Amino acid sequence: MSLWxxxxxxxxxxxxxxxxxxxxxxxxxxxxxVARIVAYLPVAxxxxxxxxxxxxxxxxxALDPRAAGLLAAVLALALRAPFLLVIVVAAATAAGLRAxxxx
Numbered sequence: 001m002s003l004w005x006x007x008x009x010x011x012x013x014x015x016x017x018x019x020x021x022x023x024x025x026x027x028x029x030x031x032x033x034v035a036r037i038v039a040y041l042p043v044a045x046x047x048x049x050x051x052x053x054x055x056x057x058x059x060x061x062a063l064d065p066r067a068a069g070l071l072a073a074v075l076a077l078a079l080r081a082p083f084l085l086v087i088v089v090a091a092a093t094a095a096g097l098r099a100x101x102x103x
Contacts, residue, residue: 065102069094 028034054066073090081089 065094065097068097068102 050070054070055061055063057064069090072093073086076086076089
């Protein structure tokens, strides 16, 4: 499969997925269970993305400075630090550990 075939197939699949959303009856989407699922879906997807980007190294789980940066960010959030400071603390923790030779 060539690159352009993959790009066109992905675009077509994306369009078909969006079009399928118009075909779902409104009464299916207005239930309380669907509303609860939709409310938590972005949080679950973001948590999965953070976990994969933090702990995955070539298909295996690894604890490295990224995990320490995540822990520092969680602690800063628990202390109700502003979000920009949380990011700086996480980055500084990971960079500091890398500078000390942890990798």
